[in-house]
Amino acid sequence: MKVLKSLALGASALAFSVGAAQAQFSGDAVKIGILTDMSATYSDVAGPGTVAAAEMAIADFGGKVGNAKIELKVADHQNKADIAANKAREWADVDGVDVFAELVTTSVALAVNEVAVQKNKISLITGSASSDITGKACTPNSVHYVYNTRAMAVGTGTAVVKEGGATWFFLTANYAFGENLERDVTKIVQAAGGKVLGSAKHPFPASDFSSFILQAQASGAKVIGLANAGADTTNAIKAAHEFGVVAAGQKVAGLLVFISDIHSLGLNVAKGLQLTTGFYWDRDEDSRAWSKRFFAKTGKMPTMVQAGTYSAVTHYLNAVKALGTDDTAKVMAKMKETPVNDFFAKGGIIRADGGMIHDMYLAEVKKPEESKGPWDYYKILRTIPAEEAYGSLSDSACPLLKK
Numbered sequence: 001m002k003v004l005k006s007l008a009l010g011a012s013a014l015a016f017s018v019g020a021a022q023a024q025f026s027g028d029a030v031k032i033g034i035l036t037d038m039s040a041t042y043s044d045v046a047g048p049g050t051v052a053a054a055e056m057a058i059a060d061f062g063g064k065v066g067n068a069k070i071e072l073k074v075a076d077h078q079n080k081a082d083i084a085a086n087k088a089r090e091w092a093d094v095d096g097v098d099v100f101a102e103l104v105t106t107s108v109a110l111a112v113n114e115v116a117v118q119k120n121k122i123s124l125i126t127g128s129a130s131s132d133i134t135g136k137a138c139t140p141n142s143v144h145y146v147y148n149t150r151a152m153a154v155g156t157g158t159a160v161v162k163e164g165g166a167t168w169f170f171l172t173a174n175y176a177f178g179e180n181l182e183r184d185v186t187k188i189v190q191a192a193g194g195k196v197l198g199s200a201k202h203p204f205p206a207s208d209f210s211s212f213i214l215q216a217q218a219s220g221a222k223v224i225g226l227a228n229a230g231a232d233t234t235n236a237i238k239a240a241h242e243f244g245v246v247a248a249g250q251k252v253a254g255l256l257v258f259i260s261d262i263h264s265l266g267l268n269v270a271k272g273l274q275l276t277t278g279f280y281w282d283r284d285e286d287s288r289a290w291s292k293r294f295f296a297k298t299g300k301m302p303t304m305v306q307a308g309t310y311s312a313v314t315h316y317l318n319a320v321k322a323l324g325t326d327d328t329a330k331v332m333a334k335m336k337e338t339p340v341n342d343f344f345a346k347g348g349i350i351r352a353d354g355g356m357i358h359d360m361y362l363a364e365v366k367k368p369e370e371s372k373g374p375w376d377y378y379k380i381l382r383t384i385p386a387e388e389a390y391g392s393l394s395d396s397a398c399p400l401l402k403k
Contacts, residue, residue: 024325025068027096032058032313035084035112036102036127038076041205042230044260046104046127046305052298053310054101057317065321073097079104079204081111088112092119098326099124099316102309106130106177116141120328124316126308129229129256130180134355138398141328143335145356146308147278149177149184151389152256155276155362157188159381160223160253168253169221170199171212171236173228178204181227181255197221205232209239217243222251229256234264241269258303262377267368270377274364279304279344280378283361286343301375311344312356348386353398357386 034054036046051074058070073091077084084103091097092115100116103109104127116123116139123142125133131150133142168189172178178201186196200215213236216224224245226236233254240252254261257275281291281301290310294302319334320326340348340356348358363378371377393401 024327025065026098026326029069029071029096030065030317030320030326031071031073031091031095031097031099032316033073033075033088033091033095033097033100034102034309035075035077035087035100035108037079037104038074040079041232042079042104042127044264045230045258045303046102046309049294049298049300049302049306050102050104050127050309053294053302053306054313056294056297057310057313060314061317061321065317066324068326070317077105077108079108081105081107084108085111085115088115088121089119092121098122098328101313102127102305104128104305106133106180107175109133110137110176113137113139113142122316122328122332124309124312126312127305129177131184132176132180134351134353135397136399138353138396138400140354140400141332142354143312143332143350143356144354145312146304147256147276147360148355148390149181149256150391151278151360151384152181152276153184153188154389155360155382155384156253156255156274157185157225158192159274159362160251161189161192161194165223165251165253166194167221168194168196168223168225169216169219170196170225170227171209171216172199172201173204173206173232174201175204177229178227182225185225185227185255199227202228202232204228205230207235209236210243212236213239213243213245217245217248217250222249223253224250225253225255227255229258230261233257234261237261237265237269237273258305259301259375259377260303262365263300263375267366267371267377270365271367272365274362274381276384277304277361277363277378278358279307280361280363280380281307282376282378283380290343307344311340311342314342315340351393352401353393353396355390357390359386360384360389 099122101124106128109128131148133144336350345358362382
């Protein structure tokens with residue numbers, strides 16, 4: 001009996017050692033680093049909410065992948081590319097972080113992507129918008145997950161032109177994201193038969209939009225396109241409201257608007273605004289169930305960036321679990337071969353250029369009398385199929401693709 005027991009224990013130990021050998025995790029842990037804006041222009045869009053979403057994803061995994069603990073690190077990049085890149089290098093060299101996540105602010109994402117390539121890490125971009133991330137600046141180590149400037153342009157730009165918004169004037173955040181958004185919307189507007197009369201570049205961030213609104217009014221354009229986001233968008237919309245822009249016959253088009261912006265503005269100011277989004281909490285049973293959990297943790301309904309962060313982190317962890325390793329190349333390949341089917345996206349795929357394409361939604365902000373209560377803000381007007389929103393891969397400028 002003792003011999004049998006000894007053999008059984010030996011076999012068990014051998015099985016454990018084989019399993020441990022098969023599971024290969026650098027530093028005996030899976031480490032995720034959230035780089036975000038914790039207190040400035042994009043903090044409501046991303047910030048503490050994305051940290052909460054990542055915490056939820058890790059908790060839902062039981063805090064481990066196999067026997068490897070999942071560790072979360074968080075830093076405020078202050079919307080500065082150099083701060084973000086330096087922190088990413090430190091995390092890679094000193095802390096052994098495997099994946100950089102969220103990366104709101106395009107300049108931050110582009111800088112951290114370079115570090116990810118240099119250090120052979122993965123970047124999961126859920127907060128930044130520029131279509132260049134999967135275009136001329138694509139990398140083999142990055143996934144652009146939630147939305148991009150082209151997808152936003154296709155939804156809102158096309159809809160507004162169809163409704164008679166034939167002439168446009170842009171108020172544009174003066175950095176890569178704003179310039180890319182104006183560029184992509186201009187292409188859509190012109191393709192639909194519209195015309196761009198001009199644009200005004202504003203500082204990032206900006207608090208006083210009075211002079212920019214006056215320029216837009218003086219242009220005579222039927223549509224004032226806001227090629228900005230976060231607090232810049234809400235400040236611009238408030239200024240337009242104060243100057244009576246809509247009452248005078250012009251339309252304001254928010255080209256990257258989040259539910260947090262609508263909550264800040266209130267329905268009296270935001271009503272009738274059309275926007276494109278990659279996620280709405282009240283879309284279906286799955287989105288409602290997850291969002292109610294997020295609300296219980298944060299006291300707010302999630303933006304698409306925050307919901308997308310949970311989805312992206314979970315997709316990454318599922319790949320790591322399936323492979324038994326956090327090896328960058330293997331995990332990236334697994335993520336690309338595995339569809340995204342969860343509360344955030346149905347049938348999403350990660351293409352060769354690193355873009356996770358999925359259906360987008362054209363929405364209109366409800367009037368106060370149409371809303372059933374707090375956070376009941378959108379009417380979904382149309383589902384925009386993934387390839388229509390993101391374009392064909394054959395049109396991509398990504399140098400990784402063989403032409």
